[in-house]
Amino acid sequence: MDLSDGRPVAESSAAVADLLKDYGQQFKGCIYVYRQEQGPGSTGFILLDNGTVLAAALSSQGIRLNQLDALQRMLALEGVSSKIVELSDEEIRTVLRENPETAINAAPEAPGKPAPAIAKEKAEYDHILTLLTSLPGVTAAALVADGLPVFQHGNADFEHIAAATEDVVRAGSRIARELQMGPTDQIILETPDYKTIIAPVSDMFLCVLAKGDTNLGLIRLNIKNTQTTCKNGK
Incomplete structure (x- = not known):
């Protein structure tokens, strides 16, 4: 569907x-949604x-995402x-007809979520990452899926981290x-300067980066609690 379709309401950088x-x-x-980057941008x-x-x-x-994978990735994008x-009802039907692979309701296991519920889900994951990055020695944390960062917090090259995590x-x-x-429940990598813990959380993988002299006990406990909470759907 072309950007000129529909009746313009607003433009935003939010x-x-x-x-x-x-x-x-x-x-x-x-x-x-669009973001300018080096090479192909995101649209x-x-x-x-x-x-x-x-x-x-x-x-x-160069990667195409559809349905909830695309939605989660757009929620994580910064600088968009x-x-x-x-759009009218007919225009909406046209979009769905011309782009059937993007329809969230078309997937039985992934029914459409109300937008406020999606925003709430993002807030919950952001809270998890904020707590982890507040622990002593932790420099960054991200939830990744399919080689792409979905949610992230801290200062790091998250695109590279996501690919390496996979x-x-x-x-x-x-x-x-x-x-x-x-x-595997948790994977730990250690070098003299850095430590990394990777763990499955929900349908994603959590990657936590820390300094080399960091005690991992408290971090691992928090990750375990996160895994349990997400598994129980709380």
């Missing part, structure tokens, strides 16, 4: 989560119908610009399987 709060209710239309859209996210898609650094346009998880899982150790 975070996507804030836009979903502002336009999540009593609004039918589309939020077009995407979120289709809304009175509080329900109907579809989402994002192209970022957006264009909000109003490689480490793949290698660690293979080693654990070959040694018949069972599923």
Whole structure:
């Protein structure tokens, strides 16, 4: 769908989560999201119908994401610009018809969430990462999926971290399987200068970076509590 379609409502540089709060209710239309980067930029859209996210898609650094994967990634993007346009019911149906792979309601396991619920989910994950990065020695933390950072906090190259996390998880899982150790609960990497803990959380992986002299006991306990909380859906 072209950016010229629909009736322009506003342009914004606010975070996507804030836009979903502002336009999540009593609004039918589309939020077009874009961010300039080195090389291919990030462009995407979120289709809304009175509080329900109907579809989402994002192209970022040559990678195409659809449905909730795209939505979560856009919620994590910083420095974005957006264009909000109003659409009629027929125009919304046209978007869904022309982009069926983006329709969130089309996936039985991933029904459309009201926009406020999505914003609440982001706030919960942001709170988890904020708590972790407040621990002594922790410099950054991120939740990653499919080689991309979904939520992040701290100062680090999160795109690189996300890609490396996927490689480490793949290698660690293979080693654990070959040694018949069972599923991996936490993977710890240590060098003289840095320490890293990677752990599965919900349908993502949590990566925590810390200084080399950091005591990992409290960090590991917090990660374990996070895993338990997310598993129980609290």
